[in-house]
Amino acid sequence: MTLDVTWALQWVRRSAEVVAEHRVELIELDRQIGDGDHGENLHRGFTAVVSRLDGLETPPTEVGEVLKVVATTLMSTVGGAAGPLYGTAYLRAAKVTGLTELGSDAVVALLEAGLEGVVARGKATTGEKTMVDAWSPAVAAAQEAAARGDSPLEVLDAAAVAAEAGAVATDPMVATKGRASYLGERSAGHRDPGAASSALLLRAAHEAAAEGPRA
Amino acid sequence: MTLDVTWALQWVRRSAEVVAEHRVELIELDRQIGDGDHGENLHRGFTAVVSRLDGLETPPTEVGEVLKVVATTLMSTVGGAAGPLYGTAYLRAAKVTGLTELGSDAVVALLEAGLEGVVARGKATTGEKTMVDAWSPAVAAAQEAAARGDSPLEVLDAAAVAAEAGAVATDPMVATKGRASYLGERSAGHRDPGAASSALLLRAAHEAAAEGPRA
Amino acid sequence: MKKLINDPARVVDESVEGFGLAHADLVTVRTDPLYVVRAGAPIQGKVGLVSGGGSGHEPLHAGYVGLGMLDAAVPGAMFTSPTPDSIAPATLAVDGGRGVLHIVKNYTGDVLNFETAAELADAEGVEVRTVLVNDDVAVEDSLYTAGRRGVAGTLAVEKIAGAAAERGDDLAGVAAVAERVAANVRSMGVALSACTVPHAGTPSFDLTEDEIEIGIGIHGEPGRRRVPMAPADEITEQLTTPVMDDLGLGGGEQVLLLVNGMGGTPASELYVVYRRARQLLEARGVTVARSLVGNYVTSLEMQGASVTVLRLDAETTSLWDAPVRTAALRW
């Protein structure tokens, strides 16, 4: 499908689904090196996003409108570290997508803005065992894919693949940002929950595009 | 051996030993239907009795003197229900034994006084699942044995056998006195810890008499 | 068993020593025998108030020694009543010339040991009156038992009688107020988990993941019945309804509602229980005029709670409100 507002809405719904499906897994990852709430927080947040979108009187007409609803709803319902971080990511992403349909470059711009949002708030760089370790390779892969002329769908796939690899790559890292950093060396050997959820959300973006519009 | 002050001292030492040996078992019985301290309380008490007797400047010369030390030390170190009950039992027993050597009738009188002490303080009758259910048959058996002319040693044996049976007989009873009574019907199916410890103490009296003086 | 202790045999002594150091402005700890008295005791011209019992129920009783409450607390071994030879000296130590009230939770051991202590104090010329606290409605057929247990209602008796003593009531007067509180207070408790007495080392009973014990006391005893785990609102009903019924509470009455944690329950859960208990009282037309929520009469680290309701009258309300300065209760 084309990456228009229908795609954006579908991305949100698919996000809510994957977060619900992986709620327990994300809680468990966070329990290992954090405080065990990441899956619950995102689940609460995306449930709120969906019901907020469902409740809108006039349906959004642009991708950016949808992402802005996601941003403000996550900020006001998720809490913890992930709420402001994802909230700012979606807010920045919303700003660069004042278009009715996204091409490959726009997808890259969206992802870049998201990463910038996370970094602006969280001040983390790669290798600190945070969601940046999923977003950063995702952006790089998307840039490469767009540069070699891939379709928007392919760009999203490249981003998701890279984010998934990035999440896996957090396993051996010693955290130096976020709650896991309190564990010092003991944080090694566990996957960062925020990196894992980022990979899920980026995969959801690709799936929403691949699936075509739902009934 | 003759039932003189040496016997009384040996009874105390043997009591301290059996209480130490059965400490965990008595705790466990009390844990089932009470608060799990009976073994610990008696252990603390008899340890104190032995060290008090060891510390006496002039060794006691009469059975009654020994029993009075037992009484006051238990009263001041055991606490809970068992402290005052055993304390009063030994105190009453001490009074009837102002003799240098006990015959069968004196043994009976000693046990009768002990039972009276328990009943005076605790107001329990048989069948209420308390130490009275050990003491009461013990007294009856001792009376019978003495009446048929048994030796003091045999009288003590009869008392111990009856106390042991009496303790076993508390198993199916529903407690109506003491802490186990709070459980109502649920107290059935467990042995009363105080009856169990009473049987141990009476058996110790017999063993002390049977053993002969120690080195 | 994992506990922040050094030696099971020394835990009471070390704990009370720490308590005395932490609250030297309020209390003095005497050793050999061990008891805790209000700083400056005896207060001349004031009736003395002494309570005590097995340890493991902290802050009861030492946490309630101070202005407007107890003059002395006598800690026994864990879950074991203290002996007369610590109760009697504590009694003598707080006699200000107007006699001493013993506040005794109704357990065979406590009753017997305080009885002897009272005789000993009497022999020394100190007049002693005793009030028994027996607020636990879980013990239903009290005719056929050792009687009802004293549980969290003890706090109310100590607070209100303490205020009466502080305002200068004589021994008969303080005892009468204490009796009135004891007659109007009822409690019932639930355990979600057992507790472990240091010297025993194993939990006081064994519960599976979906069972709870209703009608427990404060010594880790099993309760009256074991029931399946249920939502807090349902459990709270099982505690509050018998309490209200036994008190015969009717519309228009005023009460104090105490939701007491057994030691290992998060405060957040106690407030969930409080919320429901209050709804139930209000549904009967009863006004909750005073409230207290927290760990006040505990069973070591047991998870669970009890609901205590005290029927208030104008005098007991104002005595409840009177100033109190103790380690665990102050206003």
Next chain:
Amino acid sequence: MKKLINDPARVVDESVEGFGLAHADLVTVRTDPLYVVRAGAPIQGKVGLVSGGGSGHEPLHAGYVGLGMLDAAVPGAMFTSPTPDSIAPATLAVDGGRGVLHIVKNYTGDVLNFETAAELADAEGVEVRTVLVNDDVAVEDSLYTAGRRGVAGTLAVEKIAGAAAERGDDLAGVAAVAERVAANVRSMGVALSACTVPHAGTPSFDLTEDEIEIGIGIHGEPGRRRVPMAPADEITEQLTTPVMDDLGLGGGEQVLLLVNGMGGTPASELYVVYRRARQLLEARGVTVARSLVGNYVTSLEMQGASVTVLRLDAETTSLWDAPVRTAALRW
């Protein structure tokens, strides 16, 4: 998991509702968004104090709302920082015209959410200053981490800054006192057992019968290291020594010693820890001038404790002593 709750998703709301009912003389609970304000807020002419954070640490923060301490507390979901859209309204609700101080425990989530809330309040014309509490010495290489966590030392910052606001200090003054306390308070904690967050349903970590976690925070996170169970005195040393060292405490100094229970530890054990911590301080020539022992900053039903030491000066001592009237702290 056995808890006195109805629905994991409703526990914070129901608990705070119960809290508001129990302490209506001290606080008012606002809903949608949820926060707790001091009765009568805003107090005109007084700097407002707002704190908040994930729930599960009760009595922190709502238990400290009232005269001489906080003006508002903002509870998040269990162990989850609240969001700006509850923090900002709470901030506006307690502005008495002289600005508001945010007291924020140093966690990424809390910092970010309070940051946004401060911006929102600022946009409404309310001046906001923020003090970060980061007293946990367990986080050693704070340059390479999110920085030290805020744990039980938060209580001291809230109490002392609250007293400064109550006496009429301006926002800069209250913030300066709060910073001074934050700079002079250190803590370290131990867990004997984990805790279970209602929505997770499984314990936050798994410990065997003879292991403990040293250097834990207050969110059920594992600590810095897992060590074998040891006597209380040894454990207390492992907590107190790093705290004293980090503060650089020397002979002749005066401190406040807070031994804090994590929620599931019997009071008797906390006093055993207090006793040893005090011995260690006194062995360095430090005077323990003020003390507090109890469950003040908890991790649900976790068994364990933390040791907090605050270096006192004349002003902070008198602010500590100043009257306070909250649900969980009053004198």
